Amino acid sequence: MTTGCTEVIDLDPLDDTPPVESRVRPPAISGGTLTVLAGNVAVAADPDRDVVYVVDLDAGTLRHAIVLEPGDEPGRVEAGADGVAFVSLRGAGQVATLDLQAGTVVARRSLCPDPRGLAYDADAATLHVACADGALLHAPDVGDVERELLDPDLRDPVLVDGQLWVSSFRAADLRTPAGERLSPLFEDMQPHVAWRTRTRQVGDNPAQITMLHQLASVRPVPIDGSPGAGADDSPPPGGPGLDGGGDGDLAYGGGGGFCQPGIATTALSLMLGDEEAITIRLPSVPMAVDAAVSPDGQWLALAVPSSPPDRDSFVVAPLRDGDGCNVAAGASDGSMGQITSVDFTDDGGLVMLSREPAQLVYRAEGPHGPATIIDLGGESRFDSGHEIFHRATGSGLSCASCHPEGGDDGHVWLFTGLGARRTQALDVGLADTAPFHWDGDMEDFEMLVDEVLSHRMGGERQSTARRESFTRWLFAQQLPPARTAQDADLVAAGAERFGALGCATCHAGDRLMSNETVDIGGAQLQVPSLRRISLRPPFMHDGRSATLEDAVRDMIQVTRVTPQSLVIDEDVAAIAAYLRTQ
Numbered sequence: 001m002t003t004g005c006t007e008v009i010d011l012d013p014l015d016d017t018p019p020v021e022s023r024v025r026p027p028a029i030s031g032g033t034l035t036v037l038a039g040n041v042a043v044a045a046d047p048d049r050d051v052v053y054v055v056d057l058d059a060g061t062l063r064h065a066i067v068l069e070p071g072d073e074p075g076r077v078e079a080g081a082d083g084v085a086f087v088s089l090r091g092a093g094q095v096a097t098l099d100l101q102a103g104t105v106v107a108r109r110s111l112c113p114d115p116r117g118l119a120y121d122a123d124a125a126t127l128h129v130a131c132a133d134g135a136l137l138h139a140p141d142v143g144d145v146e147r148e149l150l151d152p153d154l155r156d157p158v159l160v161d162g163q164l165w166v167s168s169f170r171a172a173d174l175r176t177p178a179g180e181r182l183s184p185l186f187e188d189m190q191p192h193v194a195w196r197t198r199t200r201q202v203g204d205n206p207a208q209i210t211m212l213h214q215l216a217s218v219r220p221v222p223i224d225g226s227p228g229a230g231a232d233d234s235p236p237p238g239g240p241g242l243d244g245g246g247d248g249d250l251a252y253g254g255g256g257g258f259c260q261p262g263i264a265t266t267a268l269s270l271m272l273g274d275e276e277a278i279t280i281r282l283p284s285v286p287m288a289v290d291a292a293v294s295p296d297g298q299w300l301a302l303a304v305p306s307s308p309p310d311r312d313s314f315v316v317a318p319l320r321d322g323d324g325c326n327v328a329a330g331a332s333d334g335s336m337g338q339i340t341s342v343d344f345t346d347d348g349g350l351v352m353l354s355r356e357p358a359q360l361v362y363r364a365e366g367p368h369g370p371a372t373i374i375d376l377g378g379e380s381r382f383d384s385g386h387e388i389f390h391r392a393t394g395s396g397l398s399c400a401s402c403h404p405e406g407g408d409d410g411h412v413w414l415f416t417g418l419g420a421r422r423t424q425a426l427d428v429g430l431a432d433t434a435p436f437h438w439d440g441d442m443e444d445f446e447m448l449v450d451e452v453l454s455h456r457m458g459g460e461r462q463s464t465a466r467r468e469s470f471t472r473w474l475f476a477q478q479l480p481p482a483r484t485a486q487d488a489d490l491v492a493a494g495a496e497r498f499g500a501l502g503c504a505t506c507h508a509g510d511r512l513m514s515n516e517t518v519d520i521g522g523a524q525l526q527v528p529s530l531r532r533i534s535l536r537p538p539f540m541h542d543g544r545s546a547t548l549e550d551a552v553r554d555m556i557q558v559t560r561v562t563p564q565s566l567v568i569d570e571d572v573a574a575i576a577a578y579l580r581t582q
């Protein structure tokens with residue numbers, strides 16, 4: 001559109017493309033569901049369609065599409081012995097054993113409510129399973145399962161020289177075999193959301209651990225959208241861009257620009273034993289959910305399903321220490337699909353799994369070679385709500401950057417003028433829970449989309465039809481209770497104390513919440529849901545309680561006006577045990 005000779009640029013574009021709703025609405029992306037076995041056989045799990053594909057890469061053919069139960073949500077895949085592969089069924093709370101030759105499910109074991117990463121130790125013939133509730137399971141091929149209970153939110157177990165390390169998702173740290181927790185550090189940013197942790201071995205060198213994670217700003221983040229609004233005026237130590245406000249007029253910061261990280265940035269950490277971790281920051285790569293290093297150690301491949309549609313949804317870059325400032329996705333014609341998983345063959349071929357359409361992309365000659373596309377079939381799972389939630393906006397952020405897997409990142413953001421705000425979980429069932437945000441300043445979800453997506457994140461405004469469709473997708477993202485195994489008597493005592501101490505007057509109903517705003521320690525706050533609460537430390541709007549016990553103690557003190565010394569330890573322990581089952 002032109003007026004005179006001045007071109008009119010729409011500064012506030014509206015997306016009014018008619019929304020599309022998939023017949024089965026896809027779950028939020030978790031990524032990393034592909035494993036390439038010796039002999040160039042790829043095993044790829046499809047959580048959107050509840051299928052595991054077995055693909056002969058050399059022949060370019062789909063050998064088997066192993067159909068699972070609806071809602072199984074297959075995740076990580078791990079090779080076992082004798083032509084067997086294991087796949088965690090996150091929706092079913094089971095781990096399936098697959099016969100790859102026959103293309104059949106030979107066993108399904110109920111091991112924990114939300115099994116995530118898997119690691120198979122061939123020497124010990126044992127499968128290690130890391131679960132969201134903190135259970136770390138050791139399941140021998142033959143014999144009884146051994147169970148350890150660690151802190152919640154485990155993600156990937158990895159084996160280095162027969163020793164087991166395990167990552168945690170939101171805290172983005174790594175538990176050593178000795179039980180110490182190592183955390184990658186980077187200037188004034190804090191690691192959060194470790195999407196994928198795996199080992200890499202180059203030649204005869206000792207194995208290294210690679211962790212793909214995000215870095216979140218711990219500096220003040222402006223929320224009103226004017227340039228530098230309210231941000232602290234002193235130049236930040238790392239130069240422009242580290243002020244958490246990014247490069248300009250977007251409230252949640254620029255990002256996506258050369259060496260200027262946004263407030264949540266993609267990073268890769270290389271960790272080995274006692275040596276300090278090396279962290280490579282990738283500020284121009286929006287949310288990435290899987291990473292793999294080529295067998296010669298030269299190349300890093302990333303699955304970047306949050307890329308805008310005119311960019312590839314993967315990145316291949318030389319693996320170098322230091323800043324990956326200029327690493328970015330190339331221009332795309334869309335033929336590769338939306339990549340959610342990456343892996344390499346033993347001879348350096350790159351294999352990528354696209355979520356939509358369901359296909360494998362295989363570059364046999366190396367990460368830059370010509371691509372063969374292997375169609376995996378199945379119904380489309382394109383869904384506008386899913387799309388809006390995952391696509392990065394001009395700020396480099398997507399909703400999923402802070403709400404990974406449709407949940408929360410465990411980060412306490414420091415918003416200028418508002419204070420510390422821990423990201424809220426979205427998987428507790430949000431229908432009928434308006435108003436939103438800790439202090440209830442968002443009257444309804446449509447208002448939140450306008451304010452957060454269009455204003456703070458710099459995304460396009462959405463038509464009413466699109467916002468409504470987005471609401472339906474997001475509100476359907478409800479996960480089951482935590483169900484962490486606990487002493488039944490203690491749980492019963494906890495339920496009784498929860499009622500007797502008046503907790504249930506506010507935390508009521510099956511979501512343990514109400515839509516009321518109440519005065520807690522002088523602040524006006526919405527009563528939050530305690531559904532799945534044990535899975536998301538730290539607690540409270542400002543993250544002040546590190547453990548669930550701390551949070552329960554805090555609540556007893558504040559709501560019952562009880563001095564700390566009079567809080568009864570048995571009450572705290574019992575209520576915490578009860579909440580771990582909710």
Ligand code: HEC
Pocket residue numbers: 252263389397398399400401402403413421422423424425426430433435436437438439448449452453457
């Ligand atoms: C920079 C990180 C960040 C991004 C990006 C982000 N959120 Fe949030 N989200 C938060 C934080 C922090 C809170 C709590 C905010 C507050 O209380 O003021 C929150 C709260 C919410 C809530 C309220 C939940 C409740 O129970 O009241 C919803 C809904 C939500 N976000 C949805 C979204 C959507 C949709 C997007 C994308 C358009 C998005 N968020 C993008 C960090 C983020």
Ligand code: HEC
Pocket residue numbers: 498501502503504505506507518520525526527528529530533538539540541542551552555556559575
């Ligand atoms: C008057 C209403 C009210 C009562 C009674 C109440 N709570 Fe809360 N609860 C809240 C509010 C509001 C918050 C958020 C407080 C904050 O962020 O500072 C909260 C937060 C929590 C949290 C942390 C939630 C999160 O997402 O981090 C836990 C756990 C909790 N309450 C447990 C309890 C227990 C146990 C009791 C009984 C001893 C109790 N509450 C009594 C209103 C209440």
